[in-house]
Amino acid sequence: xxxxxxxxxxxxxxxxxxxxxxxxxxxxxxxxxxxxxxxxxxxxxxxxxxxxxxxxxxxxxxxxxxxxxxxxxxxxxxxxxxxxxxxxxxxxxxxxxxxxxxxxxxxxxxxxxxxxxxxxxxxxxxxxxxxxxxxxxxxxxxxxxxxxxxxxxxxxxxxxxxxxxxxxxxxxxxxxxxxxxxxxxxxxxxxxxxxxxxxxxxxxxxxxxxxxxxxxxxxxxxxxxxxxxxxxxxxxxxxxxxxxxxxxxxxxxxxxxxxxxxxxxxxxxxxxxxxxxxxxxxxxxxxxxxxxxxxxxxxxxxxxxxxxxxxxxxxxxxxxxxxxxxxxxxxxxxxxxxxxxxxxxxxxxxxxxxxxxxxxxxxxxxxxxxxxxxxxxxxxxxxxxxxxxxxxxxxxxxxxxxxxxxxxxxxxxxxxxxxxxxxxxxxxxxxxxxxxxxxxxxxxxxxxxxxxxxxxxxxxxxxxxxxxxxxx
Amino acid sequence: xxxxxxxxxxxxxxxxxxxxxxxxxxxxxxxxxxxxxxxxxxxxxxxxxxxxxxxxxxxxxxxxxxxxxxxxxxxxxxxxxxxxxxxxxxxxxxxxxxxxxxxxxxxxxxxxxxxxxxxxxxxxxxxxxxxxxxxxxxxxxxxxxxxxxxxxxxxxxxxxxxxxxxxxxxxxxxxxxxxxxxxxxxxxxxxxxxxxxxxxxxxxxxxxxxxxxxxxxxxxxxxxxxxxxxxxxxxxxxxxxxxxxxxxxxxxxxxxxxxxxxxxxxxxxxxxxxxxxxxxxxxxxxxxxxxxxxxxxxxxxxxxxxxxxxxxxxxxxxxxxxxxxxxxxxxxxxxxxxxxxxxxxxxxxxxxxxxxxxxxxxxxxxxxxxxxxxxxxxxxxxxxxxxxxxxxxxxxxxxxxxxxxxxxxxxx
Numbered sequence: 001x002x003x004x005x006x007x008x009x010x011x012x013x014x015x016x017x018x019x020x021x022x023x024x025x026x027x028x029x030x031x032x033x034x035x036x037x038x039x040x041x042x043x044x045x046x047x048x049x050x051x052x053x054x055x056x057x058x059x060x061x062x063x064x065x066x067x068x069x070x071x072x073x074x075x076x077x078x079x080x081x082x083x084x085x086x087x088x089x090x091x092x093x094x095x096x097x098x099x100x101x102x103x104x105x106x107x108x109x110x111x112x113x114x115x116x117x118x119x120x121x122x123x124x125x126x127x128x129x130x131x132x133x134x135x136x137x138x139x140x141x142x143x144x145x146x147x148x149x150x151x152x153x154x155x156x157x158x159x160x161x162x163x164x165x166x167x168x169x170x171x172x173x174x175x176x177x178x179x180x181x182x183x184x185x186x187x188x189x190x191x192x193x194x195x196x197x198x199x200x201x202x203x204x205x206x207x208x209x210x211x212x213x214x215x216x217x218x219x220x221x222x223x224x225x226x227x228x229x230x231x232x233x234x235x236x237x238x239x240x241x242x243x244x245x246x247x248x249x250x251x252x253x254x255x256x257x258x259x260x261x262x263x264x265x266x267x268x269x270x271x272x273x274x275x276x277x278x279x280x281x282x283x284x285x286x287x288x289x290x291x292x293x294x295x296x297x298x299x300x301x302x303x304x305x306x307x308x309x310x311x312x313x314x315x316x317x318x319x320x321x322x323x324x325x326x327x328x329x330x331x332x333x334x335x336x337x338x339x340x341x342x343x344x345x346x347x348x349x350x351x352x353x354x355x356x357x358x359x360x361x362x363x364x365x366x367x368x369x370x371x372x373x374x375x376x377x378x379x380x381x382x383x384x385x386x387x388x389x390x391x392x393x394x395x396x397x398x399x400x401x402x403x404x405x406x407x408x409x410x411x412x413x414x415x416x417x418x419x420x421x422x423x424x425x426x427x428x429x430x431x432x433x434x435x436x437x438x439x440x441x442x443x444x445x446x447x448x449x450x451x452x453x454x455x456x457x458x459x460x461x462x463x464x465x466x467x468x469x470x471x472x
Numbered sequence: 473x474x475x476x477x478x479x480x481x482x483x484x485x486x487x488x489x490x491x492x493x494x495x496x497x498x499x500x501x502x503x504x505x506x507x508x509x510x511x512x513x514x515x516x517x518x519x520x521x522x523x524x525x526x527x528x529x530x531x532x533x534x535x536x537x538x539x540x541x542x543x544x545x546x547x548x549x550x551x552x553x554x555x556x557x558x559x560x561x562x563x564x565x566x567x568x569x570x571x572x573x574x575x576x577x578x579x580x581x582x583x584x585x586x587x588x589x590x591x592x593x594x595x596x597x598x599x600x601x602x603x604x605x606x607x608x609x610x611x612x613x614x615x616x617x618x619x620x621x622x623x624x625x626x627x628x629x630x631x632x633x634x635x636x637x638x639x640x641x642x643x644x645x646x647x648x649x650x651x652x653x654x655x656x657x658x659x660x661x662x663x664x665x666x667x668x669x670x671x672x673x674x675x676x677x678x679x680x681x682x683x684x685x686x687x688x689x690x691x692x693x694x695x696x697x698x699x700x701x702x703x704x705x706x707x708x709x710x711x712x713x714x715x716x717x718x719x720x721x722x723x724x725x726x727x728x729x730x731x732x733x734x735x736x737x738x739x740x741x742x743x744x745x746x747x748x749x750x751x752x753x754x755x756x757x758x759x760x761x762x763x764x765x766x767x768x769x770x771x772x773x774x775x776x777x778x779x780x781x782x783x784x785x786x787x788x789x790x791x792x793x794x795x796x797x798x799x800x801x802x803x804x805x806x807x808x809x810x811x812x813x814x815x816x817x818x819x820x821x822x823x824x825x826x827x828x829x830x831x832x833x834x835x836x837x838x839x840x841x842x843x844x845x846x847x848x849x850x851x852x853x854x855x856x857x858x859x860x861x862x863x864x865x866x867x868x869x870x871x872x873x874x875x876x877x878x879x880x881x882x883x884x
Contacts, residue, residue, distance in 0.1 A: 037497075039522060039626035158708055165561070173561040175570065177580035185587040193594040200598055208522070208624040227602065228609035231623045233506075233519035233528050235605040238537045240524050242601035245543050246594055253590045260583055464523040469499055 038468045042310070046457045047208055049305050051218075055452050056304045066444040073438020076431055077152065085155050087431045094415050094426035099153040100264075101406040102436050104282075106146030106443075107187060107261055108402065111254055111283070112290020113139025114194060117201070118250035121243075127318055129461040130310050133205075134301065135294045136198040137454070141446040142293070143191045145439040150183075152435070179263040186260040193253055197246045200239075203229050205455040258282045265409065272352040272413030275340065281333035288326035288372070289402035292395040295319050299392055301451055310457055317385050323398060324379035330405070331373035348418060356412045360425055364408050371401025490613040490660040491517075491633040492644050493620065494653035499525040502628035505651035506531040509630060512647055516636035520620070520629040539604060543597045550592025554585040613663045619655070631660065752851060753833065760829030768855040778860030781853045785845060794818035794864050813841040818861060819868040831858045 049055070080087055090097045113135040120128040151160045163184045165173055174181045206226040213219035229235070259279035266278040295316060302311040341353040357365050375397050378384045385391065416423045450456070463469060496502045499521065506519050510533045519525075519532060528534075562568060563575040602608070614620045614631065623629055630651070632644050648657045670678075706712065717723050717731035726733070746752040751765040764770060783792075791798040796817040804812040816823065816839070823831075835854050838844035845854065872880065 037626045043522075043625045156708070156710065165557070171566055173566055175568075176558045176562060176584050177570070177573075177577065179583075182583040182587075185584045189587040189591040192591060196594055196598045200601070204523070204624065211621040211624045223610075227607045228612065229607065229624070230609075230612060230614060230620075231520045231522055232605075233521065233525070233532055234534060235607070236521065236524040237529055237534050238539055238601050238604050241537050241539050242597050245540060245597050249547075249590050249594050249597070253587075253594075256583070256586060256590075260587075263583075460523040464526070469523065470526055 038466050039463045042459050042462050042466070043208055043212075045307065045310060046205075046455050046459050047212060049451070049456060050209055050453060051212065058300070058304045059448060059452065062300075062444065063448045066441045066448060069438050069441025070445055071441075072434050073441055076434040076438055077157075079431065080152060080435070081157060085153065087429060088435075089426060089428040089432055091424055091426060093417065093422050093424050094411060096410055096414060097426050098407075098428055098432045098436060099149040101403065101410050102439065103146050103149040103153075104261055104406045104410075105289070105403050106142045106149075106439065108258065108282070108286035108289045108406075109293045109399075110139040110142035110146065110190075110194070110290065111258060111286035112294050113137070113142075114190075114197075114250050114254040115287050115290065116294070117197060118247040118254065121247045122251060126465045127315050129465055130312075130315055130457055131294060131298060131319070132461070133198075133201060133458045134298055134450075134456055135290075136194065136201065137450045138290075138294060138297060138447065139194050140191070140198060141443050141450075142290075143187065143194065144446070145443050147187065147191070148439055148442075179260065179267050182260045183264060186257045190253060190257045193246070193250055197250060200243065200246065201458055201461075202454065203227055204231065204239075204460040205458065207231070208459060209455065255283055258286045265413075270413050270417055271346065271348040272356065272409065275337060277333055277336055277340070281330070281337075284326050284329040284333065285372075285402060285405060288323060288330055289399055291319050291323050291326065292398035292402075295323075295391060295395040296399065297447060299388060299395075301456065305451065305456065307457065310462065313386055316388075316391060317382075320379045320385045320391055320394075323395070324376055327372055327376035327379075327398065331369075334369065334373065352413060352416070355416055356408060359412065359416070361408060361412045361415075364404050365412070368401050368404040368408050371397045372405060375401075488662045488664065489634045489641070490662045491631050491635075491639075492641075492648055493614070493617060493629055493631045493658045493660050494648040494651060495619060495655055495658075496628040496630070496652075497654050499528075499628060501652060502630070503527055503531045505630055505648075505653070508647065508651050509632065512638070514632055514636050514638055514644075516639075517630065517632040520614075520623045520631065522622075522624050522626060522628075525628070537604065539597070539600055542600045543593050546596030546600075547589045547593030551585050551589035553592075554588035555581060558584060611663055613660050616663065617658060617660060619658075627654075750829075751855075754829035754831075754836070755833075756829070760827045760833065762827045762829065764828055764855065764859070768852070768859070770859065774856045774859055775863060777853065778856030778858070781849060781857050782860050782864075785849055786857065789815040789842070790818055793868060794861070795868075815842065816840075819865055824865045824869070828858050828862065831861060 085099075088097065088099070090099070113132075116128050116135040117132040117139075121132075151157050154160060163174055163181065165176075174184070203226055206222050207229040210219055210222040210226045213222060259282065262278035262282035265273035266275060268274060298311055299316070302308050338353050341349045356362075375394055378390070378394060383390075384394070411426050415426055494505065496505060502519055502521060502525060506528060509517055510531065519528060521528070558581045559576050567575050569575075614629075619627070620629060630648065630653075632639060632648065634641075636644075638644075645657050669675075719732045721731045722729050723731035748765070748767075749755045750761050751767050754761050768774065786794075787798055788800045789798040790796055791801075794817070796815045798815065801812075801815055805814075826834075832854055834842075835849070835857060836844055836846040849857070866874075872883070875883065
């Protein structure tokens, strides 16, 4: 066994103990000996946001506005639970209105996070490392917002567990062959896996915060969350393998989720819904809207939290290129829907599409086409792609357009189906607006809290791709 | 320069040394140091870094983890279970016919099978990663080395444990010193400060919360196995009690005490006024009309419509030619039950000389065994049928002179 005396003796003899050892004032030593170590610089830039006693004023302003909307949401939901979904504008025939539109909208937003964290990881796109943490967080918050809508739309929001296969006194099981039940499984799996993936990525960075903490509270909370991570190479080995496997699992998962969401429509007999192009079309649209939302969130975040050195213009430009590509795919899908309506020679299908573009909802249709297909084409120009103001405006427009896409698909098809006697027109009430804007409040509140209390950038991953990490 | 008693804690028991720690500034130094430690034949040692250092695994001689196989098996189990569970619930436990489809149909059961495969694989992947890494690990001897805190920041470390069979305080320290560490090779003592047991307050807190959590389940179980005379406890009343009166109930608000009310006298439902006697009832001044009402257009279009409606509603009994030899009649005759009233031959003289109004009335209100068709066939269509019937009667009794000259050739 190790003899301490031996060791001390050897150290005295060899003079090894003369090298700089641990000083008494650890904090001071830590700051002075950091030099221009690139790894330390990355840690400082990112972790400082969590450690600083006062976040920027813009953060307080944004949080106040978001919390006001959360309050509005709570009022709207209380009103809804008390009075029923009659307070919304849903009618007969438009029984699926804004609630489903908003659900698909939010789920779609979420897809960008998984795409960045999983698909771009498998494709070895290293530029993703600076944005993946925030994008994954956005995914989780967007799915939380999405889940509000089906839960509220069922009318009795205290019974959503009926959708799960739980043994009950009625001895009944959910209908596993219904696309609506597929949705339950797909979205809840997606939420769980995204959360696990996100949390796993956070662990090494939480350990960073723990190790730098100068207050007991912070050391305790982040210490518990970091699960005792100490960066052992044997642990990193399994960690990296697990990360790769999760990425490989998330990739088909993310594609399946929006495909399953599109099955809610595609398996119906309704003209305008009953199309085989829906799964890829929905997935492309989801990525399109999600990337736009990532940009919308990251542009102010990098501005206010001093992350411009890490989230560079080239990263935003890459995002804009993907927005351009997916926007064009979405445009292709719109054109293909019209082509199939003509080529398929079904008079109902043809009517639906002519009605979509020139009927009572033409205003919504053309808003969608301009925001999703026409405006993003400006991203062909490098000047637009690298201009903060221009990309902010375009990204917001893309999200407006993608919301309208879901509205157009749902409202135009369902309001005029086979029987003219059953036609109707949908008009939202003020409660529809408040509920929808309220979920934006939830989304931004969660994102702002994330910016303040969790590392916004995956420092371990950024360090690993830094040139200093493999300069051999 | 350094007082060794400050650098290396004085300990009573030599067994309390956990290992020796060396610090490095760059990943490259770490890799070369790891190679030397590996080549020296150590087995119980580890490197520590703020990020996964590429090339370190072979330098340390780390063998590939078994994790992918665990995940593969978990995914397989999850998928199989999902498929089996869907099959069992819908064919065995609660067979439930939906749209006449089979109880189990693989394609429609695939989405949930896929999702559960991914879910079980992903959750297993995360938990196995933690378990194989022996996480969560609240305390570690390295936590007491203050400069080790920078392992999650910018520094790299190698720790050789004292429990390694090759460990020798002096030799190992010299080996580490040769690898060019930053600062002194440091002795890491076993953690005798932190305790493996939780603080008493936390234990009591958990016990109280844990016992309180059992209460609702215990009450539920109790309610399930016992009987009670009090009504069910409704947390949310749903729509079990509504303010309404059912049809046959008593209602003291009305003089006759009945909840069910008659329509106000003279009430006419929308579209049911039917004040045109000729059109709606086939009568003019109380007797059957001899002419078609002005609303009925005598045209090929009306005739075609009448033929189509006749084909749908009349031919089953009266036959295509109105002879009364329809499919229903033939079937009834073949059964020979004796109660069957045969449908009328629509070509017979009594019917040929009936006025159009009377024919309309017959279709609307029924004749002998034939029910009225007013509910199935709307007014315009009934008149179209009458028009077609007139043509049919004429055609069935037609002579060669009735056929236009040009058509006669084909018949002869």
